[in-house]
Amino acid sequence: MILRFDDVGKSYVGTRALEALSFQIDRGEIVALLGPNGAGKTTALEIALGLRGCDRGSVQLFGTSPRNVAIRRRLGVTPQESGFPDMLRVEEILTFVAEHYPAPAAISETLAAFGLTSLARRRTGTLSQGESRRLAVALAFVGNPEFVVLDEPTTGLDVESRRRLWDVVRRTGAGRSILLTTHHLEEAQALATRILVIDCGRLLFDGDPDALRRRVGTRRLTYLGTDGPVVVTTANTDEYVRDLVDSGADFSNLEISQPSLEEAFLSLTGGAK
Amino acid sequence: MSALILLRAHTRIQFLDLLRSPGYVVPTVIFPAMFYVLFDLPFARMRSDVANATTLAFIAFAIVGVTLYQFGVGIAQERGRPWERYVRTLPVAIAARFGARIVTAMLFGLLTAAVVAIVARALTPIDLSLAQWLTVAFYALCGGIPFVLMGIAIGYWTSARAAVPIATACNLLLAFAGGLWMPPQDLPAFVQAVSPYLPTRMFADLLWSVTGSASAERALAGLAAYTVIFAIAAARGYRRDERTRYA
Secondary structure, three states: OOEEEEEEEEEEOOEEEEEEEEEEEOOOOEEEEEOOOOOOHHHHHHHHOOOOOOOEEEEEEOOEOOOOOHHHHHEEEOOOOOOOOOOOEHHHHHHHHHOOOOOOOOHHHHHHHOOOHHHOOOEHHHOOHHHHHHHHHHHHHOOOOOEEEEEOOOOOOOHHHHHHHHHHHHHHOOOOEEEEEEOOHHHHHHHOOEEEEEEOOEEEEEEOHHHHHHHOOOEEEEEEEOOEEEEEEEOOHHHHHHHHHHOOOOOEEEEEEOOOHHHHHHHHHHHHO | OOHHHHHHHHHHHHHHHHHOOHHHHHHHHHHHHHHHHHHHHHHHOOOHHHHHHHHHHHHHHHHHHHHHHHHHHHHHHHOOOHHHHHHOOOOOOHHHHHHHHHHHHHHHHHHHHHHHHHHHHHHOOOOOOHHHHHHHHHHHHHHHHHHHHHHHHHHHHOOHHHHHHHHHHHHHHHHHHOOOOOOHHHOOHHHHHHHHHOHHHHHHHHHHHHHOOOOHHHHHHHHHHHHHHHHHHHHHHHHHHHHHHHO
C-alpha cells in the first residue's frame, strides 16, 4: 500500500473542499486524479503530501503520517507552478533536489531523458514555459523515488509537447507508482492504469480507463452536410458513420472527438442518480 | 540523507543565489565600510583608542544589517512562493533549512565586517592584537544570534512588501540609538537614556569589552535575554505562518 485516504474531509472557511473521500493506491499503479478546477484535487494532493492536515478521517503514506519527513525519501513531487529560484541553473536545481535522496538518478541521465541536456547551464529564469514544465517533471523523478506525484504536469503545454512529455513519463515512470492530477480526460486516459474522478470533493468514479470510456460512452461527431454543419452526440459512432455512408448523402470534414470533461461529468453524475 | 549533506546543499544554493545577485551583494558588503569612512574616519584617524571603538561599533553595524536583511527580507519574500511549497515536500527537516540560512548570513556578515576591519587597518591607527581580533570575530558571531532571530521574526510577521522598510527602519534606528555610529555619550539625552537597554548597544559593549572599555558579562546577559525574546517572537511567527498557509 502506497497511499490510503479513509473518509477524509476538509473544509476551509466557508467552503467544503473534500467530503468523505476514500481511496487507496497500491504499488505499481498509475492513478490519475481527474476533476475540473475547484473539484478538490489540489486539496487532496496537499493532504497526501503532508502540506495540509485534514479535519476528518485519516491519511496514510507508506503506512505512516504524510508529515513524517523520513518517508519523503520515497516520494518525488513536481512543483505545481514553475517558480524556480531564477538565479540557479537547470543542473544546479536537479543536483540540489537529488542530494535529498539516498539513491538518486544520475543527473546526466535525467537531463537526457527530459530533453534538458542542452539547457543544463541555462538559468531557470530564462526557460520557456514548456522547458520549465519538463524541469518540473524531471524534479519529481531525479531522486529515483518509489512514488511520484505529478501535479498537473502538462498545464500550459501545446498538444505536441504534451504528448512528448507523456512518452517520457511512461518510460521514466516504469516500475514506480504514480499519482497525477489533471483536468484533461485525454491525459488521464493516456497515462493512467486507473482513474479517479472527483468533483465537489466527492469521488464520482474509480476504475480503469476502459471502464470510464464505457461509462462516458458518447462521442461527438461533426461534419459538413449539404444543409450546413451537423453535430451529433452518439454512443455508437461506427453505426452512425456506416448509415451515413449507406445513405449516399454528400458530406465532408467528418470528425469524431472525445466528449469534453464537462460532458463526461454530466454523464457520470447522471449515471449516479 | 545526513543532516550535514543537506545543510551543505541548502547553504550552497543560498550562496549561489547571492553570488549571482551582485547588485544586492556588493552594495550590502560595502555599505557599512562606506558609512565608516564618511562619518567616523575623520575622528578615528587621529587616535588609536577612537579608531578601536568606532571600528568595533561598525563591525556590529555590519553584522546587524546583514542578518536582519538576510533573514527578515529573505524569509518574508520566499515564504509565499511556489518553490517554498515544493521544498516542503522534500525529505529535509526545517532545522537544516534554518541552519543553512544562519551559516549564509553569518559568513556574509563576517565578510561585510571584514571589509570594515580592512578599511580601518589601512586608514586608521587601530591597535588590536591578533588575539583581540580573534575574540572580536568570536563575539561578532555570538552577538549576531539575537539579530538572526529578530530577522526571522520580521520575516514571519511582515509581508514581502513591508519587510524591506521594516528591516531598514529597525536596522538604522537601532544602530543610531545603540551608539554604533557615534559614541553613546554624544547621543541626544533622551536617546542616551534608552541606549543601554538596546540589543545593538549590548552588541557594541560586547565588542568594546575586548579593549576593556565595557563589561562583557553585562552585555552577554542582556544579549541572552534578547535572544530569548526574539526566539519566542520568531517561533510564534513561524507557527502563525504554518497555521495560515499549511493548516
